Amino acid sequence: xxxxxxxxxxxxxxxxxxxxxxxxxxxxxxxxxxxxxxxxxxxxxxxxxxxxxxxxxxxxxxxxxxxxxxxxxxxxxxxxxxxxxxxxxxxxxxxxxxxxxxxxxxxxxxxxxxxxxxxxxxxxxxxxxxxxxxxxxxxxxxxxxxxxxxxxxxxxxxxxxxxxxxxxxxxxxxxxxxxxxxxxxxxxxxxxxxxxxxxxxxxxxxxxxxxxxxxxxxxxxxxxxxxxxxxxxxxxxxxxxxxxxxxxxxxxxxxxxxxxxxxxxxxxxxxxxxxxxxxxxxxxxxxxxxxxxxxxxxxxxxxxxxxxxxxxxxxxxxxxxxxxxxxxxxxxxxxxxxxxxxxxxxxxxxxxxxxxxxxxxxxxxxxxxxxxxxxxxxxxxxxxxxxxxxxxxxxxxxxxxxxxx
Numbered sequence: 001x002x003x004x005x006x007x008x009x010x011x012x013x014x015x016x017x018x019x020x021x022x023x024x025x026x027x028x029x030x031x032x033x034x035x036x037x038x039x040x041x042x043x044x045x046x047x048x049x050x051x052x053x054x055x056x057x058x059x060x061x062x063x064x065x066x067x068x069x070x071x072x073x074x075x076x077x078x079x080x081x082x083x084x085x086x087x088x089x090x091x092x093x094x095x096x097x098x099x100x101x102x103x104x105x106x107x108x109x110x111x112x113x114x115x116x117x118x119x120x121x122x123x124x125x126x127x128x129x130x131x132x133x134x135x136x137x138x139x140x141x142x143x144x145x146x147x148x149x150x151x152x153x154x155x156x157x158x159x160x161x162x163x164x165x166x167x168x169x170x171x172x173x174x175x176x177x178x179x180x181x182x183x184x185x186x187x188x189x190x191x192x193x194x195x196x197x198x199x200x201x202x203x204x205x206x207x208x209x210x211x212x213x214x215x216x217x218x219x220x221x222x223x224x225x226x227x228x229x230x231x232x233x234x235x236x237x238x239x240x241x242x243x244x245x246x247x248x249x250x251x252x253x254x255x256x257x258x259x260x261x262x263x264x265x266x267x268x269x270x271x272x273x274x275x276x277x278x279x280x281x282x283x284x285x286x287x288x289x290x291x292x293x294x295x296x297x298x299x300x301x302x303x304x305x306x307x308x309x310x311x312x313x314x315x316x317x318x319x320x321x322x323x324x325x326x327x328x329x330x331x332x333x334x335x336x337x338x339x340x341x342x343x344x345x346x347x348x349x350x351x352x353x354x355x356x357x358x359x360x361x362x363x364x365x366x367x368x369x370x371x372x373x374x375x376x377x378x379x380x381x382x383x384x385x386x387x388x389x390x391x392x393x394x395x396x397x398x399x400x401x402x403x404x405x
Contacts, residue, residue, distance in 0.1 A: 008386065025366055033364055043358060045361065049332075050355040051331070053328065053357055058368050062101050063173075063177055065102075065207050066096075066102060067139075068202075068211075069208075070170050087387070090211075095170075098207075098210065105365060136173065146165075146166045170203075177199055179195065189329060198245075204241040208238050224390065225389050227390055235302065246285070268332075288317060291311075332355065334348070
């Protein structure tokens, strides 16, 4: 199959307007970082009880979505779905951009980014955080090598092998990200091995949703044709991935309900958690799960692009709600220091912790999205990451190539 990859023209008013908005959001976000570093984290809503706030919600979502964004490339190279091959370079680019955006927010939110070199040279291998440093850097290296084999004609014979290594590593990456929470036995909201498969399932859903939004924006902005049949296949995949995510969420909560020690936490999240409960049922389950599946199950969904945009946008919004409930909701529930005993003191023992994010936290989080967007837009302008066309003609070429193989 001969695939022609072309750069974006990048000369339209809309392109420069979007590029300018992303650059402005990034600059404002860096200003928010300076404010937090100069004044201390007292200017945020975080405290000694909730130490991972809204920026971590953005960062973890972007990292999880980065793993899932590689779905399309993996389906082409690892699972032999040749119809997705023209979009494999964009899939790899998006994975790198989302990971860089997420890690930027993560590094700047933890404080003292100048000490990153210490974290990269001194390791405690009993810590899941130390292992994740290798997972993040390894994923970046494997995907860059994977992209090179796809775009360098003389190296394309190595693409299946590079794709397999990248696929295995992305599974390990998402397992490590989920295990950050699963290994925290001190908090009832976490402490479950199910976080690893849950995050893998969520990555499939989030990554594909972000990929579809970027794909449709890029093709619409560059006036390139996009096959309705291909969009329909992506929509069906999105339904499956959303359903898989909801299934593992259900299994996680049923597992917690089976153990008496987790009943109080489950009552808090499912019934009495205030904003956390609202975000779980309305944001994560209904708007982020059930409604997108209903929207995408239309028999002519490939032709209803507005529905696809609405459904994938809801999936992304539901993903942020999921991360909030997992990260912030898990910390809001009080630590159980003495099991079976009621504890009360002036140090917030037994008290539900409150947290309200401040403006600098919002700005830092959105700057991570903007950084990912800048990387994607500039890469598509100066390098060929998009096929020249992806309509019925390309579909027939793909089918002939598959038949010949």
